[in-house]
Amino acid sequence: MTAVIEASGLGKRYGRRWALADCTLSVPAGRVVGLVGPNGAGKTTLLQLAAGLLPPTSGTIRVLGHHPGDGPAQLRRVGFVAQDSPLYPGVSVAGHLRMGGWLNPGWEPEFARRRLSQLGLDPRQRAGSLSGGQRSQLALILAAAKRPELLLLDEPVASLDPLARREFLQGLMETVAEHGSSVVLSSHLIADIERVCDYLVVLTGSRVRVAGETEALLACHHQLSGPRRDERDLPASWDVIEESHTGKQSVLLVRTSEPVLDPAWTVRPVSLEDLVLAYMRPAGGASPARRPGLEVAS
Amino acid sequence: MIRFTLLRFRVQAAVAAGGLLIVAVILAVTGPHLAHVYAATLRTCTQQGNCALALSTLPPSPDGALRALLDGLIVAVPGLTGMFWGAPLAARELEAGTFRLAWTQGITRTRWLAAKLAVIGAASMLTAGLLSLMVTWWASPIETAGMDRITPGVFHSGGIVPVGYAAFAFTLGVTAGLLTRRTLPAIAITLVIFAAVQLAVPAFLRPQLITPVHASSPLAIASITEMGTTNAGAPGGGSLFVQAQPDIPGAWILSSDLVTPAGRPANTLPAGQACSENQSRQACQAYIAGFHLRHSVTYQPGSRYWALQWYETAIYLAAALILAGLCFLRIRPRRPARRGTGRARESQPVLARQGPS
Numbered sequence: 121m122t123a124v125i126e127a128s129g130l131g132k133r134y135g136r137r138w139a140l141a142d143c144t145l146s147v148p149a150g151r152v153v154g155l156v157g158p159n160g161a162g163k164t165t166l167l168q169l170a171a172g173l174l175p176p177t178s179g180t181i182r183v184l185g186h187h188p189g190d191g192p193a194q195l196r197r198v199g200f201v202a203q204d205s206p207l208y209p210g211v212s213v214a215g216h217l218r219m220g221g222w223l224n225p226g227w228e229p230e231f232a233r234r235r236l237s238q239l240g241l242d243p244r245q246r247a248g249s250l251s252g253g254q255r256s257q258l259a260l261i262l263a264a265a266k267r268p269e270l271l272l273l274d275e276p277v278a279s280l281d282p283l284a285r286r287e288f289l290q291g292l293m294e295t296v297a298e299h300g301s302s303v304v305l306s307s308h309l310i311a312d313i314e315r316v317c318d319y320l321v322v323l324t325g326s327r328v329r330v331a332g333e334t335e336a337l338l339a340c341h342h343q344l345s346g347p348r349r350d351e352r353d354l355p356a357s358w359d360v361i362e363e364s365h366t367g368k369q370s371v372l373l374v375r376t377s378e379p380v381l382d383p384a385w386t387v388r389p390v391s392l393e394d395l396v397l398a399y400m401r402p403a404g405g406a407s408p409a410r411r412p413g414l415e416v417a418s
Numbered sequence: 419m420i421r422f423t424l425l426r427f428r429v430q431a432a433v434a435a436g437g438l439l440i441v442a443v444i445l446a447v448t449g450p451h452l453a454h455v456y457a458a459t460l461r462t463c464t465q466q467g468n469c470a471l472a473l474s475t476l477p478p479s480p481d482g483a484l485r486a487l488l489d490g491l492i493v494a495v496p497g498l499t500g501m502f503w504g505a506p507l508a509a510r511e512l513e514a515g516t517f518r519l520a521w522t523q524g525i526t527r528t529r530w531l532a533a534k535l536a537v538i539g540a541a542s543m544l545t546a547g548l549l550s551l552m553v554t555w556w557a558s559p560i561e562t563a564g565m566d567r568i569t570p571g572v573f574h575s576g577g578i579v580p581v582g583y584a585a586f587a588f589t590l591g592v593t594a595g596l597l598t599r600r601t602l603p604a605i606a607i608t609l610v611i612f613a614a615v616q617l618a619v620p621a622f623l624r625p626q627l628i629t630p631v632h633a634s635s636p637l638a639i640a641s642i643t644e645m646g647t648t649n650a651g652a653p654g655g656g657s658l659f660v661q662a663q664p665d666i667p668g669a670w671i672l673s674s675d676l677v678t679p680a681g682r683p684a685n686t687l688p689a690g691q692a693c694s695e696n697q698s699r700q701a702c703q704a705y706i707a708g709f710h711l712r713h714s715v716t717y718q719p720g721s722r723y724w725a726l727q728w729y730e731t732a733i734y735l736a737a738a739l740i741l742a743g744l745c746f747l748r749i750r751p752r753r754p755a756r757r758g759t760g761r762a763r764e765s766q767p768v769l770a771r772q773g774p775s
Contacts, residue, residue: 171522175752189751195524202518219422223523
């Protein structure tokens with residue numbers, strides 16, 4: 121599969137602060153990718169770089185094989201829903217859809233109309249008077265009806281209540297199923313990622329910590345508990361992502377492709393939340409050198 | 419993009435059209451009366467030979483106040499379109515974050531800006547042009563009566579310069595909005611710069627657009643408007659001030675000086691006995707005539723009205739084009755840095771300073 125986003129040494133600096141540094145990443149096509157990380161990790165910056173709204177300070181980024189935002193053809197291939205779903209408050213719902221049709225040659229009016237009636241949005245209503253959930257839905261319709269190959273969504277559900285969030289993600293999945301586009305979706309809510317994403321990228325402190333298929337990541341991470349051990353006594357093939365020790369006991373979250381055979385350990389599978397949190401913790405038990413931003417082969 | 423710009427611009431367009439309609443009604447109601455007053459005055463004063471005096475009392479008071487109001491309005495309208503159409507054009511989108519929506523549609527930002535500049539810029543020029551056309555029509559009796567239309571107080575309120583002002587103020591607003599990224603500061607900057615330019619151009623640029631006419635002639639005693647002595651009792655005899663007003667109908671007088679036959683400035687003369695308080699005006703005038711002064715005048719003749727209008731409009735339009743070019747440079751997306759270059763470029767495009775929100 122070709123990559124939809126290919127970044128190498130990508131960095132973005134605002135004044136003296138690096139919002140994203142040395143980001144190397146390859147996102148395969150045909151996936152729904154969850155981009156997770158704490159606030160300020162650089163998720164928004166990465167997505168805006170991919171949408172061509174920002175120029176990188178260093179490194180390169182290719183989106184669908186081209187420079188982001190480079191010319192109308194590239195703009196038409198990428199749909200973008202920015203954080204807080206910006207819309208024109210004075211323009212009606214129908215006005216926004218008309219704008220989409222005027223500005224995007226591949227626009228599907230039928231799709232937009234159908235989604236609108238499914239959601240029960242009144243076309244005459246002004247965008248300024250929509251609820252948060254309706255705004256997000258309208259922004260998604262706008263981005264999806266141009267029929268992009270890649271859909272970038274920046275925290276689309278952050279401001280929504282649980283019901284609206286579920287409806288939005290459902291709408292997203294239906295759209296993806298219908299259009300077959302690749303999706304990159306940022307969120308700091310792991311439950312949402314778990315529901316819709318089959319590929320995971322964890323971004324912490326402006327760096328990519330881990331990236332890979334959700335299934336594969338879950339399969340190679342284990343939570344072990346057993347008698348207290350020193351780190352040096354552990355097998356060399358283990359990456360200790362997180363460790364905590366009590367007087368007699370050690371609890372580890374390790375990454376290994378080999379089965380854990382030592383009967384002294386009680387092995388439990390990890391949840392996606394455990395996994396993401398372990399990677400998001402900035403200075404965990406293990407030294408950074410032992411937890412490189414590896415990618416899981418997919 | 420043009421259609422979407424029109425869709426979003428219709429409220430402002432309606433406001434402008436409504437304003438123009440109100441002005442049109444007022445002018446249509448008062449215009450015929452004004453024309454009648456001027457025609458009647460001209461008829462009687464030509465018979466009586468006192469036109470200079472008769473016309474100087476015109477226009478009658480409500481129309482005179484209206485004329486002053488229109489003179490102000492015709493400069494204010496371009497300024498207002500610059501402040502309220504130009505400045506928010508980009509600043510509002512940057513402020514509200516809607517540029518993230520606009521610039522990720524299937525057209526480039528260059529086309530986005532081009533459409534907005536074309537549609538709203540044309541609307542501001544049209545508004546100013548129509549207003550100027552109406553005022554020119556309304557004031558035409560005043561102009562046919564041979565009254566001045568070239569001096570700084572009235573030059574701008576008619577003809578084609580308002581169109582140039584509108585183009586300049588609008589692009590100035592857009593540029594300020596793109597540079598400040600905030601609507602209110604952009605409006606303030608537009609106001610300050612536009613007002614400064616409006617003051618500077620008549621003072622410094624307009625007199626020099628065409629080399630002024632320089633005329634030097636023997637001082638006609640009839641053109642002396644003021645005489646006065648100071649320190650008449652002093653041992654040196656004090657000095658005598660003389661001022662003269664050249665009689666060049668419809669001209670814009672830039673300078674008016676008295677010089678001696680040798681060419682030295684002579685706006686003050688030694689006060690002789692002839693001009694002391696107990697002497698007649700005629701005696702003093704005869705005394706002044708004895709100096710054989712020359713009257714040196716520089717001016718723009720009234721016939722240059724249209725030439726000056728065209729030059730000034732062209733200059734404002736050129737400034738508007740330069741500002742529009744700056745706007746395009748400012749928003750164009752930059753190609754990413756080449757692989758491996760870790761250094762940041764110093765000059766970043768419009769979004770570079772924005773933190774992730």
